[in-house]
Each structure stands twice: as C-alpha cells, then as structure tokens.
Amino acid sequence: MTSINVLGLPSSVRDTLLKASLDTVEDLLLYTPQGLSNDIPSARFKRQQVSKGVSSGGYDRLMNLTPNEIAFAYDQAAAHIFETKIAYGSAHDLLQDESWLSLGDPILDAAVGGKGIMTRAITEIAGESAVGKTQLCLQLCLTVQLPESMGGLDGSVVWMSTEGKFPYSRLESMITQFVAKHQEDVPDIDADIIRENIYYESMADQETQLHIFNYQLPILVHDTYLSQEDDDGKEEDHEHHAEKHSASPRKKPIKLIIIDSITNNFRSELTVGSSGTDQAGNQGAKAGFRSSILQRSADICEIGLRLRALADQYGLAVICVNQVTDVIAAESTFHPPPLSFRPQPYTRDFTLDLQGTGKLKKPALGLVWENTINSRLILQRTRLPDSYETDGCAQSALREPPRTLSVVFSPWSGHNRHNDPSLPGHCRYKIDETGVVGIPNPN
Amino acid sequence: MASSRPAVTLRLTTQLRDKIIRSGYTTVGDLCAIPTAEFAKELKLTPEQARDLLDQLHPKGSILNSFTADQTWEQEKKLAPITTSSPAIDRLFGGAHGGIPPGKITEICGLPGSGKTQLGIQLSINAQIPRSMGGAGGSSIYIDTEGSFVARRASQLASACSARLSEASEAAGAKPALMTDDLLRGIQYCRVHSPVEFIAMVRILGGILQEHPNVKLVVVDSISFLFRSNFSDTRMRTKLVATLGRQLADLARQHNLAVVVMNQMTTTIDAATTGKRSFDPLDENVHPALGETWGSICTHRIRLYDRGGQQRYARMFKSPTMQEQTVAFQIGPDGFSDVVDPAEPGNKVEGGGVLVGEDYDMDFGHASTQSMLFWDDDFS
Numbered sequence: 132m133t134s135i136n137v138l139g140l141p142s143s144v145r146d147t148l149l150k151a152s153l154d155t156v157e158d159l160l161l162y163t164p165q166g167l168s169n170d171i172p173s174a175r176f177k178r179q180q181v182s183k184g185v186s187s188g189g190y191d192r193l194m195n196l197t198p199n200e201i202a203f204a205y206d207q208a209a210a211h212i213f214e215t216k217i218a219y220g221s222a223h224d225l226l227q228d229e230s231w232l233s234l235g236d237p238i239l240d241a242a243v244g245g246k247g248i249m250t251r252a253i254t255e256i257a258g259e260s261a262v263g264k265t266q267l268c269l270q271l272c273l274t275v276q277l278p279e280s281m282g283g284l285d286g287s288v289v290w291m292s293t294e295g296k297f298p299y300s301r302l303e304s305m306i307t308q309f310v311a312k313h314q315e316d317v318p319d320i321d322a323d324i325i326r327e328n329i330y331y332e333s334m335a336d337q338e339t340q341l342h343i344f345n346y347q348l349p350i351l352v353h354d355t356y357l358s359q360e361d362d363d364g365k366e367e368d369h370e371h372h373a374e375k376h377s378a379s380p381r382k383k384p385i386k387l388i389i390i391d392s393i394t395n396n397f398r399s400e401l402t403v404g405s406s407g408t409d410q411a412g413n414q415g416a417k418a419g420f421r422s423s424i425l426q427r428s429a430d431i432c433e434i435g436l437r438l439r440a441l442a443d444q445y446g447l448a449v450i451c452v453n454q455v456t457d458v459i460a461a462e463s464t465f466h467p468p469p470l471s472f473r474p475q476p477y478t479r480d481f482t483l484d485l486q487g488t489g490k491l492k493k494p495a496l497g498l499v500w501e502n503t504i505n506s507r508l509i510l511q512r513t514r515l516p517d518s519y520e521t522d523g524c525a526q527s528a529l530r531e532p533p534r535t536l537s538v539v540f541s542p543w544s545g546h547n548r549h550n551d552p553s554l555p556g557h558c559r560y561k562i563d564e565t566g567v568v569g570i571p572n573p574n
Numbered sequence: 575m576a577s578s579r580p581a582v583t584l585r586l587t588t589q590l591r592d593k594i595i596r597s598g599y600t601t602v603g604d605l606c607a608i609p610t611a612e613f614a615k616e617l618k619l620t621p622e623q624a625r626d627l628l629d630q631l632h633p634k635g636s637i638l639n640s641f642t643a644d645q646t647w648e649q650e651k652k653l654a655p656i657t658t659s660s661p662a663i664d665r666l667f668g669g670a671h672g673g674i675p676p677g678k679i680t681e682i683c684g685l686p687g688s689g690k691t692q693l694g695i696q697l698s699i700n701a702q703i704p705r706s707m708g709g710a711g712g713s714s715i716y717i718d719t720e721g722s723f724v725a726r727r728a729s730q731l732a733s734a735c736s737a738r739l740s741e742a743s744e745a746a747g748a749k750p751a752l753m754t755d756d757l758l759r760g761i762q763y764c765r766v767h768s769p770v771e772f773i774a775m776v777r778i779l780g781g782i783l784q785e786h787p788n789v790k791l792v793v794v795d796s797i798s799f800l801f802r803s804n805f806s807d808t809r810m811r812t813k814l815v816a817t818l819g820r821q822l823a824d825l826a827r828q829h830n831l832a833v834v835v836m837n838q839m840t841t842t843i844d845a846a847t848t849g850k851r852s853f854d855p856l857d858e859n860v861h862p863a864l865g866e867t868w869g870s871i872c873t874h875r876i877r878l879y880d881r882g883g884q885q886r887y888a889r890m891f892k893s894p895t896m897q898e899q900t901v902a903f904q905i906g907p908d909g910f911s912d913v914v915d916p917a918e919p920g921n922k923v924e925g926g927g928v929l930v931g932e933d934y935d936m937d938f939g940h941a942s943t944q945s946m947l948f949w950d951d952d953f954s
Binding site for chain 1: 626629685686687691692698716720721722723724725726727728729755758759760761762763764765766767768769770771773774775777778798799800802810814838839840841860905907
C-alpha cells in the first residue's frame, strides 16, 4: 500500500481524495469508478464504499472534483504502479534472465524438458506415499547449492514441513555421498556449508501455515538477500587482507522453497459436518462442508498468489509436494457428482497401478490448486510387464519395483499422461544411497 | 443522455453547480436545449467552466461515429487475422484466411495443460509474420499473471517460425525474413502480480499502444488467476472484471488489434441443482471462470481440452459467425499444427480416429455430427 502523497497531485485534489478515504494508490485504482466522466455514483457504489468503511458523505465529496481531475489522479496512480511494480521488457531480454534448477540427474532433467525445473514458477511433485517425493526434494536441497554452471542456483533452500520430522538422517547420508561425488568439480564444497544453507520450518496447522506464508517466509527470504548484500560488501572491503578467511560457512540467498506437503493441513482440517462456526451450525452438514470448501479454495488461492509473487520477485523455484487421492469410480458419467470433486475419468486421471488393481488416483486439492501451479510432475511405482524382469535393466541388485516420473503438464516441456516411455516427458528412476537416479530407457 | 436527468447530478465544481441551480435550469434536457455559448454569457462562466460543462453535456463517447455495414466490412477485410499455425483452428473463426480476428476479444479457456499458454506464445510470434506473407506484420504484448511464459519455449517456437518464413521467402525470391531474435524482440512481456497491478497495466496500455501503433496483439494469460475466490467482495470482482473487459474491448476496437484472453476453468459447486448450460459433456460441472458477465464481453470463446492425454481438441462454443464446432490439433516441439492423419485419403473421418473413437460421438451428441461434416467437407 502506497500513500497517494507520492503522486504529486494538486493539493485540493489530494485533500478531497483523502477525505473520501481513497488514501492509497491501490484504493484509488480499485474503488474509483471507471468511465469517470459520465458515471454518476450509483446507490450500489455507495454501498460498497460503506462496506469498506467509507461514509457515503465522504464519497459525495468526490463530486466536487471535475472529471478531468479524477482522471488525472487515476492515471497518475496507474503510472505509479506501472513504474514501481511492473517489469516490462521484451521476451528476448527475458530469455537471458531465465534460470533452471537441475533435478540432480541428467536423465531426470531430460525427462522434464532438458534443464530441470524453472525458477519463478511453482512445480508440483505428486505421488503416493513412499514413492520418493521426499527423496527427490532432498536431492533438490543439495543441487540448488551447486554453482549455476552445474545446473544449480548457488543458493540456499527453505524446507517447510507439515508432515512431521525433517528426515535428518537421510539428508546426512545424502550429503556425504554428494560431497564425495562433487569433490573434484566443486573444490570448496563442504558438508557444513551445505547444512548451514538448509532452513527448516514446521507448519503444524493451517493457521500457522497461512501466517508463515503471509509474513514469515517473505521476511526470511528477504533477510537472506540482505545478508548476502552485506557479505558482498564486506568481502569487497576486506578483499586485500582476508582472502583466505572466507572459508567460514557462508549463507547463500534462498533460491528454493520446498513445501512438504501442501496437502496435509488442508486435508486434516477440512471439516465435514458441523463446521463449528455459529452461522453454519444449524444449516446442517452440507452447508458446513460447502462453506468449508469455499474457505479452503480462498486459502489455496491466497497461498498460490503469495508464492507466485515471491518466486517472481526473487527468482526462486518453488516445489510443492502433493498427495494423491483415490478417484471414486462413477458408475455413469452423466450422474451428478457426490461432492464437488468430480472425477473426470477420460481426460485427467491416470492409472497409478497399471497391471494391478487398476485403481485410479489423482493429485489432491482439486482444480483450484491445479490452476495455481505452473507444472505438475507425477511419481509412481509401477508393476512392469514380465518382459522387463528378464531384460538387462532389472539385473541391478535392487529388488524394489521400478518407478516412473512423468510430466502431466508444464509450459516448458511436452506432457506425457500415458506412461508411454517412447514419448518425451517420462522416465524411469530408482532410489539408491546417493538419491534419486534415472534409469536410461532400454530402447 | 436522458433529458430528465437532474442538472445537479452533473459532475461539476460546486460553484458551477450553484450557478446553474440559481439560474433556474433543473434538468439536463433544459441545458442542452440552449446553445452553451449563450448560456455561458448569461451566467458569466469562465472558459474552463464552460468547457467542463460542455464536456458533461456532450460526452465524447456520445457523439456517434456511425458507419454503414458496408464501410465496416471494407475496414474488416483490410485487417489481417492472426493465424494459430493450425489451419483447423483458424477455420473455426471463418473468413477467407481465418485466425484470431483483430478488433475483438477472443477467449481461450481450458484446464491446466490444455495448451492455453502455448497458444498464447504461438500467437505472439505469429502476429509478427510480415504482411507480404499474409500475416499482420505487427508486434505483440504479453501480459502474464501466472508466470507460465517461458522464453526458452518462445525461442523454440520462434526459430521454427523463422525457418518456415525463410523457406517461404526463398521460394518467392524475396529478401530473408525475420530471425529468431527479431521475433523474440517483437514480444513485449510484462508480469503482473495483483489485481491492482493489472488495472494499472490496462490503463497504461492505452498510452503504450498510442506510442507503438504497430502492436497487433495483446495476450492476457490469464485473467482469472487474479480474480479467483480469494477476492472477498464478489460484487466488486464482477464490476472490476466487467470494467477491465470493456476497456480491453475498447482498446481492441480503437487500435484494431486482437486481444486474446486466457481463462481458467472452475468447478461449479451444486452444478446439478443450478442446471447451468454445459460446455463439455465430458465433465459437465467444469466451467470457464468469471461467469456470464465476462462471457458476454468476449466475441469468440474457444475451449481447449484433451482426451486421455492423447489427442487435443479445440471447441468453439461462442462465435457470432460460426457454428459450434470441434476440431483436433496437436502441439509439437515446433508449436501448433493440424493432426497429421496417418490414414488413407478419403478415409479421413472413419480411419483417422479423429472423431470416431470409442464412445466419442456419444459424448458429443449433436456437436460431433457437425464436426464430422466439417471434416468431411474439408478433406474429401
């Protein structure tokens, strides 16, 4: 919110606007009627002003302004927002700014479009439990710290968990492997620095979650950038004396946000039946569920907007882990849905268990969330056809079933909802002690 | 302007309003009945006051610029539509060349992954195809609310487009066409994070378009992301969306540019009871967001969807000129194109699997018959 004082309006105009409670640039743009010169303030518009806490008397004062004056104020406000908030440039410039975060394995990267996942966007990783979602995220925690020449972002990561404890012991073993693997390429790699650059936050319930997204996360991200600037400053100052001294753990700016998982709090707090609020109390289960669903949608939108803005402002990659939900098989496609989450059997779902029970699953949180994310990756465990057991690929000591990663949608790569390994957007992977590793296509 | 409108409701300064009231004129009709110059002399108005009054009595918009249908038609014929690179989708719009028509708002809606953003990127490149090759020969502005515009993908599509153009110009013996970098420079991109920023951007757009008359396409991807259920005041949301839509439509008309607006789909709760019109029998309670107010602003509305993740379809469900139709298309590494049909010529409809899949025609009912005819006409 910016005060209208910055707009350089004639004082009479400014005073009138202030009296009408249009005292910020944002309010001026949102609440001023458009088509200014020929609108008379309607009764409906006055009601809006009242609900915003502005007396209609205050609004009437606006009538003392001429249309030209209001239009001028409005244009000034628009110009101010345009200059301060909106980055405007050609796609050619944008191409230079785009950066990508490697998944830590060339085969996985190739499957998702060549360079990994895009920054400034929200990528969802969905899959059943124990399919390797957390493993992949842990791997990203490490690759994000690599220099940009190696597919990393030279940044730190914040891990926001709703699902119990952070898997420290697994991370520890992965760090050991990671350091050993990259010792030669990256001379200054150090396990302590890696640990220093992984922030962890726990979000116990929905209220905490909203608070963290609204206030704490932006501050945390901003702080790491500030301290980065400080560090740079100091380094320049003391460059002559203490060049060798910079071996101490250095905090990097946050370049990756991982939310594991976005689903948990929304799921556990979705009230079915009495919603506990006084107004919905009497109206029975349906009303309670309905209002709860609407509230949930609003919360999801809010979180999405916050994450998007943050990601764009600082050039971050955002990873959201999502759980899956069973698709209730509808006997007839033309029946009204039991709840608002209607399965769409032909278009959107995919079989997670190809040869087995044929159960349909889809990522949780429905269309609202689907509209919020930029791209969606699915991890699944498949039972493969028998021929696979006999060919060379399965000879590894691991007896666990092979897993697959596929792109459901993404603006930068083709999608593959068909589990067809011959098409792009798809690969097999396994999980070993180093992390998630792609298996080359046998063909 | 209603002549019985009270004169006090004119948006004038207090002094001027007092003068008018004292002079005994009560309605706008009375004021319009006498020449303003005479009136100004009588009331001793300053030139500024007279001009304000004149503006109010005869708002600029109300002076009708009327054209005959013939003139409008001539005008429209001169403007080149913007091709989608898929002749099948282009034909949905009708006309000799087909493609996204200038001067109007076209809505593209669809679920995530249905190809909205890809189409946006494709169009912003295609808008630059030179006039000599039947394009609009302009530049584009891409307003991104979602952050899904990927410049790397745009450069992929641009190099494919550039290759096609050079081929064509070599064949015609003309000078080399646009290069990939030129095409990328011809897309102005801006990222918008909030409704307020979007309002400001649309307001500023008028100025930008005046400075750059070469802009032939504005893409908004997407309008619904900013105005979703996190907007607390639904009435205000409706008003804002309607105003923004009107502003965009005005810009499109004034500057003869095509405005393409992406829209998301939403789940309608209790769709069964409200009995709303269904857009796609495949999933009947999914509708384009923002409701009917927005829908009536768009001239053309197209829904993109895919079936089983295999075949993509575009369905025109609102158009002033064309029937409701469905066509198939595909998106490859080089962008949009028609479905390459592996079947024998003359066997298109049956063998291509484009329209007759398992229970496909059942799903589409009446619409499928139309589209079958359409395909038949074109390919046999």
